[in-house]
Amino acid sequence: MLKIENLHAEIDGKEILKGLSLEVNAGEIHAIMGPNGAGKSTLGYVLGGRPGYEVTEGSITFNGEDLLEKEPHERAAAGVFLGFQYPVEIPGVSNVQFLRESLNAQRTSRGEKPLSGAEFLKLARAQADALGLQQDMLKRPVNVGFSGGEKKRNEMVQMGIIDPAFAILDETDSGLDIDALRIVGDGINRIMRQPTKAVLLITHYQRLLDYVQPDRVHVLADGRITRSGGPELAHELERQGYAEVAA
Ligand SMILES: Nc1ncnc2c1ncn2[C@@H]1O[C@H](COP(=O)(O)OP(=O)(O)OP(=O)(O)O)[C@@H](O)[C@H]1O
Ligand SMILES: [Mg+2]
Numbered sequence: 001m002l003k004i005e006n007l008h009a010e011i012d013g014k015e016i017l018k019g020l021s022l023e024v025n026a027g028e029i030h031a032i033m034g035p036n037g038a039g040k041s042t043l044g045y046v047l048g049g050r051p052g053y054e055v056t057e058g059s060i061t062f063n064g065e066d067l068l069e070k071e072p073h074e075r076a077a078a079g080v081f082l083g084f085q086y087p088v089e090i091p092g093v094s095n096v097q098f099l100r101e102s103l104n105a106q107r108t109s110r111g112e113k114p115l116s117g118a119e120f121l122k123l124a125r126a127q128a129d130a131l132g133l134q135q136d137m138l139k140r141p142v143n144v145g146f147s148g149g150e151k152k153r154n155e156m157v158q159m160g161i162i163d164p165a166f167a168i169l170d171e172t173d174s175g176l177d178i179d180a181l182r183i184v185g186d187g188i189n190r191i192m193r194q195p196t197k198a199v200l201l202i203t204h205y206q207r208l209l210d211y212v213q214p215d216r217v218h219v220l221a222d223g224r225i226t227r228s229g230g231p232e233l234a235h236e237l238e239r240q241g242y243a244e245v246a247a
Contacts, residue, residue: 001024001025001026001062001063001165001166001198002022002023002024002047002060002061002062002067002166002198002200003022003023003024003059003060003061003062004020004021004022004023004058004059004060005021005058005059005060006019006020006021006057006058006059007019007020007021007043007046007055007057007058007059007060008020008055008056008057008058009042009046009053009054009055009056010053010054010056011042011052011053011054012052015056015223016039016042016223017039017042017043017046017223017224018039018222018223018224019057019058019223019224020039020043020058020220020223020224020225021058021224021225022218022225024166024198024200025198026195026196026197026198027194027195027196027197027198028198028199028215028216029192029193029198029199029201029212029213029214029215030198030199030200030201030214030215030216030217030218031201031202031203031209031214031216031217031218031234032200032201032202032203032217032218032219032220033202033203033204033217033218033219033220033234033237034219034220034221034242035221035242038220038221038222038223039220039222039223040170040202040220041085041170041202043168043200043202043220044082044084044085044168044170044200044202045082046060047060047067047075047080047082047168047200048072048075048080048082048168049070049071049072049075050072055068062075062078062080062166063078065078067080073105073109074109076102076106076162076164077105077106077109077110078165079164079165079166080164080165080166080167080168081158081159081162081164081166081167081168082167082168082170083155083156083158083159083167083168083169083170083172084155084170085170085171085174085202087143087146087151087152087154087155088142088143089141089142089143089144089146090141090142090143090144091141091144092141093141093142094138094139094140094141094142095137095138095139095140095141095142095154096120096121096124096138096139098142099120099124099158099161099162100115100117100120100124102158102162103115103120103161103162104120106162123161124138124157124161125138127157127160127161128157130160130187130190131153131156131157131160131183131184131187132153132179132180132183133150133153133154133157137150137154138157142154148174148175149175149176149177149180151175152172152173152174152175152176152180152184153176153180153183153184155169155172156172156184156187156188156191159187159191159192160187160190160191163191164192164197165196165197165198166197166198166199166200167188167192167197167198167199167200168199168200168202169188169199169200169201169202170202171202171203171204172184172188172201172203172208173185173203173205173207173208174204181207181208181211182211184208184211185208185210185211185212186211188201188211188212189211189212193212199212201214205238206234206235206238209231209234213231214231214234215230215231216228216229216230217229217230217231217233217234217237219233219237219242219245221242227245233245
């Protein structure tokens with residue numbers, strides 16, 4: 001589904017990704033772990049098409065198509081979703097407006113009928129309920145004044161509504177309380193664990209992986225994948241650290 005080959009990317013003239021290769025098949029969940037500053041979020045931004053990140057070498061194909069050629073909104077329409085490490089606040093735009101616009105823009109570009117206000121509200125309410133996000137949060141401006149954990153839940157509500165084919169979730173577990181971790185883990189499984197979908201889960205800790213079992217675990221260090229393995233690799237890293245396992 002996703003194939004990254006020898007990816008080199010830089011920001012402000014500084015090379016961050018230095019020959020990263022990774023393949024994710026449909027039906028799989030892959031975890032990416034790695035030291036602070038290794039380039040994990042950069043990988044997410046490059047996949048999402050964030051301006052300012054320049055790919056200098058290598059390729060990314062998504063379902064056989066060149067992803068790097070597409071604009072960010074075209075990537076979204078193709079089914080790529082990026083859950084941010086630091087969700088952005090959008091004052092003046094309500095969560096419902098934002099999500100309805102996003103969803104309907106994507107539906108339209110796929111040749112599907114936009115959802116009516118009533119249809120959309122029903123969907124949004126169901127997703128908020130499933131993730132334990134209070135209904136009134138849907139009417140508030142996007143992420144403004146939300147607590148850290150509420151922002152992360154809100155990202156998962158967005159993902160539930162958008163229903164993407166491929167999600168990159170950047171430290172979705174950070175800042176979640178113990179119950180929220182389980183709720184979010186269940187949400188990821190419910191929304192994304194399907195034969196036609198795939199997930200890249202960026203995380204620092206095993207705890208989320210207790211709920212969302214990865215098929216593969218990779219270590220990203222200094223801009224490339226230095227080691228890959230099964231779920232046991234995450235346990236090994238937690239016991240021994242990066243220096244021992246994947247320097
Ligand atoms: N505009 C910039 N100019 C120079 N360096 C930058 C710029 N933006 C990011 N970097 C650097 O890129 C490197 C990779 O950052 P990135 O956010 O991808 O790391 P990460 O693996 O997600 O780390 P963390 O685990 O802390 O989230 C860091 O060293 C960061 O300082
Ligand atoms: Mg990061």
